Amino acid sequence: MNRITTEPTDKAEFYQQMVQQHGSPLLILDCDQLVKQFDALSAALPGVKLYYAIKSLPHPAAIQTLDALGAGFDIASSGEIELLRAQSTRARQTIHTHPIKRDADIRDALRFGCTTFVVDNVWELEKFVDYRHRVGLLVRVSFPNPNTPIDLSRKFGCREDEVSILVQKAQSLGLHVKGLSFHAGSQCPDSGNHVHAIEQCTKIINDIYQSSGKLLSILDIGGGFPIEYMQPIMHIENFCAPIRQALNKLPEHVQIIAEPGRYLSAPAMKAVSSVMGKAKRGDTCWYYLDDGIYGSYSGQLFDHVTYPLTIFSDIKAKEQAVLAGPTCDSIDVIAEQINISPLSIGDIVVGHQMGAYTSATSTQFNLFDKAKIVAINQFVQSAKNVFQLNK
Amino acid sequence: MKTYCETLYDSYGQEFAVDKVYFENKTDHQHLIIFENAKFGRVMALDGIIQTTEADEFIYHEMLTHVPLMAHGNVKRVLIIGGGDGGMLREVCKHDSVEHITQVEIDAQVVNMCKEYLPNHSAGAYEDPRVNIVIDDGANFVRECKDRFDVIISDSTDPIGPGDVLFTSDFYANCKKRITEGGILVTQNGVAYMQLDEVTTTAKRLQPYFADQSFYCAAVPTYIGGVMTFAWASDNPALRTATAEIITQRFEAKDIKTRYYNPAIHVASFALPQYILDALATKA
Numbered sequence: 080m081n082r083i084t085t086e087p088t089d090k091a092e093f094y095q096q097m098v099q100q101h102g103s104p105l106l107i108l109d110c111d112q113l114v115k116q117f118d119a120l121s122a123a124l125p126g127v128k129l130y131y132a133i134k135s136l137p138h139p140a141a142i143q144t145l146d147a148l149g150a151g152f153d154i155a156s157s158g159e160i161e162l163l164r165a166q167s168t169r170a171r172q173t174i175h176t177h178p179i180k181r182d183a184d185i186r187d188a189l190r191f192g193c194t195t196f197v198v199d200n201v202w203e204l205e206k207f208v209d210y211r212h213r214v215g216l217l218v219r220v221s222f223p224n225p226n227t228p229i230d231l232s233r234k235f236g237c238r239e240d241e242v243s244i245l246v247q248k249a250q251s252l253g254l255h256v257k258g259l260s261f262h263a264g265s266q267c268p269d270s271g272n273h274v275h276a277i278e279q280c281t282k283i284i285n286d287i288y289q290s291s292g293k294l295l296s297i298l299d300i301g302g303g304f305p306i307e308y309m310q311p312i313m314h315i316e317n318f319c320a321p322i323r324q325a326l327n328k329l330p331e332h333v334q335i336i337a338e339p340g341r342y343l344s345a346p347a348m349k350a351v352s353s354v355m356g357k358a359k360r361g362d363t364c365w366y367y368l369d370d371g372i373y374g375s376y377s378g379q380l381f382d383h384v385t386y387p388l389t390i391f392s393d394i395k396a397k398e399q400a401v402l403a404g405p406t407c408d409s410i411d412v413i414a415e416q417i418n419i420s421p422l423s424i425g426d427i428v429v430g431h432q433m434g435a436y437t438s439a440t441s442t443q444f445n446l447f448d449k450a451k452i453v454a455i456n457q458f459v460q461s462a463k464n465v466f467q468l469n470k
Numbered sequence: 471m472k473t474y475c476e477t478l479y480d481s482y483g484q485e486f487a488v489d490k491v492y493f494e495n496k497t498d499h500q501h502l503i504i505f506e507n508a509k510f511g512r513v514m515a516l517d518g519i520i521q522t523t524e525a526d527e528f529i530y531h532e533m534l535t536h537v538p539l540m541a542h543g544n545v546k547r548v549l550i551i552g553g554g555d556g557g558m559l560r561e562v563c564k565h566d567s568v569e570h571i572t573q574v575e576i577d578a579q580v581v582n583m584c585k586e587y588l589p590n591h592s593a594g595a596y597e598d599p600r601v602n603i604v605i606d607d608g609a610n611f612v613r614e615c616k617d618r619f620d621v622i623i624s625d626s627t628d629p630i631g632p633g634d635v636l637f638t639s640d641f642y643a644n645c646k647k648r649i650t651e652g653g654i655l656v657t658q659n660g661v662a663y664m665q666l667d668e669v670t671t672t673a674k675r676l677q678p679y680f681a682d683q684s685f686y687c688a689a690v691p692t693y694i695g696g697v698m699t700f701a702w703a704s705d706n707p708a709l710r711t712a713t714a715e716i717i718t719q720r721f722e723a724k725d726i727k728t729r730y731y732n733p734a735i736h737v738a739s740f741a742l743p744q745y746i747l748d749a750l751a752t753k754a
Contacts, residue, residue, distance in 0.1 A: 191517070192517070194479065
């Protein structure tokens with residue numbers, strides 16, 4: 080169930096102004112918050128190069144901000160490549176992480192300038208034979224994690240004992256495997272699976288070196304760094320402390336990279352929607368918002384998360400209510416069996432932690448427009464200086 | 471400091487200091503940039519790969535032009551596929567004996583842009599009355615065209631991207647049909663040390679159509695990784711082994727000024743390193 084806080088109506092002023100200026104529904108992307116998230120994760124994982132998983136929030140302002148901070152980018156499709164190309168991002172700072180690709184996807188990535196790719200099976204390796212002199216490959220290893228809402232080692236990743244076979248096969252095809260990657264799961268409650276995966280990868284890297292002399296020089300530890308939705312989560316520093324310890328046991332030559340998506344983008348965006356109608360059905364007041372499950376709140380379905388909400392009211396009394404989305408489908412309900420102060424038509428509802436997998440997975444069902452994303456605090460001064468130096 | 475990193479290879483590459491960007495276009499799913507570099511002058515790159523620079527283009531253009539034209543000895547008609555920068559045209563135009571040159575470029579904008587930003591490449595050659603510019607896909611042109619040429623020069627981009635059709639069996643077969651008896655096809659064929667597959671694949675695809683097929687080489691600094699190979703294909707094997715005496719005679723009769731090409735280089739360029747010969751021998 081969504082946690083709903085009630086703020087006095089005067090606290091709604093900023094959102095009301097934004098809605099007046101840009102319309103409703105809205106998604107407000109705060110680039111300052113992106114910077115804070117990036118800095119926090121960088122501090123928790125010193126020496127780890129961060130490649131932003133742009134699938135979580137493929138927005139130009141997010142890319143520009145993170146590019147200015149020196150982040151790399153994790154891309155998985157030709158559409159994401161086009162977005163990066165438009166932002167003038169240095170292609171050397173990108174990795175293509177989709178384990179399954181068509182030939183056209185590989186060619187698009189190479190034309191963009193991305194030369195690092197991820198594979199987890201022999202058929203995928205064979206797709207690179209024509210490009211073997213141009214690419215470096217990471218082998219994705221599966222470390223299932225039943226404790227996460229989204230287990231990212233089910234659909235992709237080879238078994239640990241298959242790695243050396245794939246590395247040998249690659250060598251026989253003239254392909255260069257330069258490292259390993261894994262994904263410990265999304266929104267992990269603790270870093271136990273990261274630590275386990277790092278320990279196993281350390282063993283694999285050492286074993287392959289001892290048996291064949293082959294150097295694997297990159298370990299991609301994926302994402303999974305949690306942010307707070309409804310449940311309290313570990314502070315990022317505490318979450319990463321065991322990861323740092325595990326990484327210390329890697330051979331010195333191994334460079335470590337990560338693919339954070341949610342951790343960077345989720346806290347950077349808030350959803351602002353408006354009550355467009357209400358009805359009393361039995362004891363329950365139904366409020367119809369102009370954004371819902373088919374829109375920015377799609378993550379409640381696809382991403383298995385529930386967002387904290389804020390309403391604005393000066394009335395103490397509460398009544399049973401439902402917050403529904405605008406479409407004709409009955410599934411389009413954001414929150415039900417909730418007790419909130421009564422709302423009027425035109426009142427604003429704010430959703431928090433709504434940067435990751437929200438607009439990215441929203442649809443235009445019923446041909447309702449997607450919520451417009453408005454970026455604020457873009458090009459903060461510190462980031463801008465770096466931006467100019469690097470370009 | 472602004473830099474441009476070539477992204478041709480994952481584990482190796484060249485980096486240029488960028489003094490000034492003259493032109494940048496990121497539309498049509500590609501990225502084209504022309505910038506100033508202190509060492510190489512104006513540099514043009516497409517999709518992360520260096521295409522040409524003012525400082526070292528002469529090596530590439532002279533070798534793809536004068537080697538086939540001198541080896542042939544009596545070239546009247548030349549077809550250039552690609553070559554939108556005009557460098558190839560400039561070199562072909564140096565031959566007074568050439569009566570007609572058709573250049574097929576897929577993108578009219580490339581020609582105009584290069585005239586503006588790389589004017590030293592064409593050096594006025596587009597105004598030569600012998601020149602006929604056709605805006606068409608080169609692969610399509612050789613399929614549809616009825617004319618014949620003594621020399622065809624394929625000045626393409628790399629096989630990933632717009633130039634990929636210029637490395638196919640179909641393209642080579644159609645070139646064969648457009649070549650006069652004893653004519654020559656030469657093509658840009660990549661840096662063999664870095665991409666040996668390009669040499670073996672081209673050999674495999676060209677050999678069914680031509681009695682004599684081989685490669686010749688030149689080192690172009692910004693095509694990094696060793697010598698660049700040029701594919702050579704003709705039905706007359708004698709052209710490839712024309713002696714230094716014959717080439718010298720022809721060269722001296724022409725009064726052409728070159729900076730890389732000379733008769734000794736011409737003959738020597740057909741000598742291939744052993745690793746290329748070995749790869750060709752085992753290509754199967």
